[in-house]
Amino acid sequence: MPQEKDRKTPATPGSAPEADGGGRHEARALTVVGIGASAGGLEACRRLVTLLPVDPTVAFILIQHLDPTHESMMVALLAGHTAMPVRQAGDGMALEGGAIFVIPPGVYLGISDGALRVTAPTARHGARLPFDHLLHALAKACGARAVCVVLSGTGADGAQGLRSVHDAGGLVIAQDPSEAEYDGMPQSAIATGMVDLVLPLAQMPAALAEAARGGTAQRATRPAAAPQDAALAQIIALLRAETRHDFSLYKTGTLLRRLARRMAAADPDADPEADGGMAAYLERLRGDAQERDMLARDLLIHVTSFFRDPEVFEHLAASVAPELIAQTPPDRPLRIWVAGCSTGEEAYSLGMAFFEALATKPEAKVQILASDADPEAIAAAREGLYPEAAVAQLSPARLARFFVREDGGYRVIASLRDAVVFTVHDLLKDPPFSRIDLVSCRNVMIYLGHEAQARAVSLFHFALRPGGVLLLGASETAGPADGRFEPIDKLARLYRRVGRSRAGDVAFLLGDGARAPARLSAGQTPKRQDALGDLCRTALLDAYAPTAVLINRRFECLHFAGPTGRYLRIPSGAPSQDLLAIAPPAQRSRIRAAAQRAFETRALATVTGGTVGEGAGAESFSIEMRPVEVEGEALVLACFVAAPPPAMRASDAAGGPGRIAALERELDITRTELRGAIHTLETASEEQASVHAEALSVSEEYQSTNEELLASKEELQSLNEELTALNGQLQETLERHRTAAADLQNVLYSTDVATLCLDMDLRIRFFTP
Ligand SMILES: C[S@@+](CC[C@H](N)C(=O)[O-])C[C@H]1O[C@@H](n2cnc3c(N)ncnc32)[C@H](O)[C@@H]1O
Known part of the structure; x- marks a missing residue:
């Protein structure tokens, strides 16, 4: 039994026997495939092992979530579907190619020194993640020869461990979620952005064979993902230069997946994973304008439909639309902007919803601006002609009211079409x-990276009127609570614009590639007269204007004019733009109070009684807080005005009327400061209250997440129970089969009739003596 002897030799992950053409065996690294499954996994595993060929260079370790209190039937259930030996893993068992090892119930499985390691789980029952545990160990033991396959299951076991496999240069495969009975585990894996291939079960054997041939090893020789990222960066740069699209701020994971899809569509034989695959495609892109356009379109992703998420549109129609209509004065239309409208379905859906809501106020008008970065999508939207399948989910009433049947589909009626202006516009x-x-x-924002999402949110804040409403997609939010938007309905992703626009909110738009505002256009060279005027103004400002600092509501210094060093000092430590940090300590509370007054009343507020210098060189000054407005943002100009102290008369010194008047003035100032301080305290307490409210809402979110987790745990437990029941049934059936077989055998032996039992290929399966 030489083969059996070979198999019993403990194999290190790193070497496995492989037959060459001459029948000799040479060592080739063992590829170890960790397969993880939970609910619905039994069927997926059964189908997968049926398809897997026997390859002595590949070992499989199967982690199926099992009820820890029952004996597992996995080995028996899988053994009949594969020519490979299926074994229940044991501690110290040698890992060998061409075999399947199944995790026993209630343990963790790892690998070290070429053998399997069985350990007791450290986590409590509900939180056990045996697949994560195996994958970490697999990545450590096998490096680039590790392969991870995530099959059907609820929860997210594997999503952490696959990062280790990915970082070690191994291959990560997830079952196509549309095929998986339960898509929780594959979806969680895909969400990490580290899954190399998303495949149906039928295509996995080929991918695994490729990995065993060295596909993964090749990946390991390069720093994980670096060349792919470099090629992607070059492709993005090429698209930016040659098309009007810039994808540098989009999510890399999404871009790579779409790119792989496009590469496969452009050349079915190309392998995006193979070395040089991306580089070859980059070369093709350089010379093929049509392919560049197709790729850009593919990367933009145009999935859309009429009334996508119907409950959101219902909520909008029931509460937000009537409120917006009521608020809109009769002399102007209600303005809606649909950003990233794709082929127009969303814009027309909003149009229909608002037309219906306007039934009670026919004189009111709605104007919809619908924009998208893709000119072809905009052209289709303008056409307003949709195939039957696209309008299938519309109610018969809406279809009859807003569409007319034509050859080739349904066309949006003229009044709805005229209410929407479509334009090409990059957010x-x-x-x-x-x-x-x-x-x-x-x-749209789901495809963007964090920076681009923040830009988009600033942009929407700028675009909306005060109190305007922002509607986002189901997986999108208006970002951190920084005072721009407050939620109207978190589930429906409806937000209200609050707060004022901030300086710099849309400043990024003036960066390269942006269309600058008209006032900066070429041809507006300043005339000589203007130059002289500027010179004159500068000279006057230098000679007579007071020293000043421009500040915003957060007391941040935006601009310094004149010798501010006389009144402000730079403290040691980290540089600060905070006016209160650089103002003399004695003046801080007065400055804060006066600035707040100026911000609130939008009127001049003055702080008197400041002094700089000592002795004869001492100089009194006051600070005038002048409210100003820049691009809609309220700012304050703090001017330091020198005020020579009035000469003190002898009577004043002795407590005469002059002295009394001075003391009264001082008292007035102190009263004003006190009022300011009280006001500051009140504002601080309001802020505290709003922070508290925010904390409460975060805590609510945590609570709801917790509830969801509890629900999934319950779901898992009930699935577990189902599996246990199924297990019981199977055991019973097996027992019955065994008894029936024994009875049959007894009958045959006792009849004394020579009997031959043959299989379909006429091979003897059984005979009586
Ligand atoms: C998945 S579709 C969403 C369509 C529609 N909003 C909906 O929810 O049904 C995303 C759309 O956003 C557009 N898009 C992507 N990036 C964009 C950008 N920077 N500026 C404008 N539109 C963009 C794409 O062209 C695509 O049509």
Whole structure:
């Protein structure tokens, strides 16, 4: 039994026997495939092992979530579907190619020194993640020869461990969620952005064979993902230069997946994973303008439909639309901006919803601006002609009211079409629209990185009127609570614009590639007269204007004019722009109070009684807080005005009327400061209250997440129970089969009739003596 002897030799992950053409065996690294499954996994595993060929260079370790209190039937259930030996893993068992090892119930399985390690789980029952445990160990033991396969299951076991496999240069495969009975585990894996291949079960054997041939090893020789990222960066740069699209701020994971899809569509034989695959495609892109456009379109992702998420539109129609309509004065239309409108379905859906809501106020008008970065999508939207499948989910009433049947589909009626203006517009490059009552930007920000998302949110804040409404997609939020938007309905992703626009909110738009505002256009060279005027103003300011600092509501210094060093001092430590930090300590509370007064009343507020210098060189000054407004943002100019102290008369010194008047003035100032301090305290306490409210809402979110987790745990437990029941049934059936077989055998032996039992290929399966 030489083969058996070979198999019993403890194999290190790193070497496995492989037959070459001459029948000799040479050592080739053992590829170890960790397969993880939970609910619905039994069927997926059964189908997968049926398809897997026997390959002595590949070992499989199967982690199926099992009820720890029952004996597992996995080995028996899988053994009949594969030619490979299926074994229940044991501690110290040698890992060998061409075999399947199944985790026993209630343990963790690891690998070290070429053998399996069985350990007791450290986590409590509900939180056990045996697949994560195996994958960490697998990555450590096998490096680039580790392969992770995530199959059907609820929860997220594997999502942590696959990062180790990915970082070690191994291959990560997830079952196509649309095929998985339970898509929780594959979806969680895909969400990490580290899954190399998303495949149906039928395509996995080929991918595993490729990995065993060295696909993964090749990946390991390069720093994980670095060349892929470098090629992606080059492709993005090429698209930026040659098309009007810049994808540098989009999520890398999404881009890589879409790129792989496009590469496969452009050349079915190309392998995006193979060395040089991306480089070859980059070369093709350089010379093929049509392919560049196709790729850009693919990366933009145009999935859309009429009334996508119907309950959101119902909520909008029931509460937000009537409120916006009531608020809109009769002399202007209600303005809606649909950003990233794709082929127009979302814009027309909003149009239909508002047309219906306007039934009680026919004189009111709605104007919809619908924009998208893709000119082809905009052209289709303008056409307003949709195939039957696209309008299938519309109610018959809406279809009859808003569409007319034509050859080739249904066309939007003229009045609805005329209410929508479609335009090509890049959210991240082009200047925003303004005076909008409702911005709807759904399922666009999910494809953007954090920076681009923050830009988009600033842009919507700028575009909306005060109190305007922002509608986002189901997986999107208006970002951290920084005072721009407050939620109207978190579930429906409806937010209200609060706070004022901030300086710099849309400043990024003036960066490269942006269309700058008209006032900066070429041809407006300043005339000589203007130059002289500027010179004169500068000279006057230098000679007579007081020293001043421009500050915003947060007391941040935005601009210094004149010799501010006389009144302010730079403290040691980290540089600070905070006016209160650089003002003389004695003046801080007065400055704060006066600035707050100026911000609130928008009127001049003065702080008197300041002194700089000592002895004869001492100089009194006052600070005048002048409210100013820049691009809609309220600012204050703090001017330091020198005020020579009035000469003190002898009577004043002795307590005469002059002295009394001075003391009264001082008292007035102190009273004002006190009022300011009280006001500051009140504001601080309001802020505290709002922080508290925010903390409460975060805590609510945690609570709801916790509830969801509890629900999934319950789901898992009930699945576990189902599995246990199934297990029981199977054991019973097996027992019955065994008894029936024994009875049959007894009958055959006792009849004394020579009997031959043959299989379909006429091979003898059984005979009586
Ligand atoms: C998945 S579709 C969403 C369509 C629609 N909003 C919906 O939810 O049904 C995303 C759309 O956003 C557009 N898009 C992506 N990036 C964009 C950008 N920077 N500026 C404008 N539109 C963009 C794409 O062209 C695509 O049509």
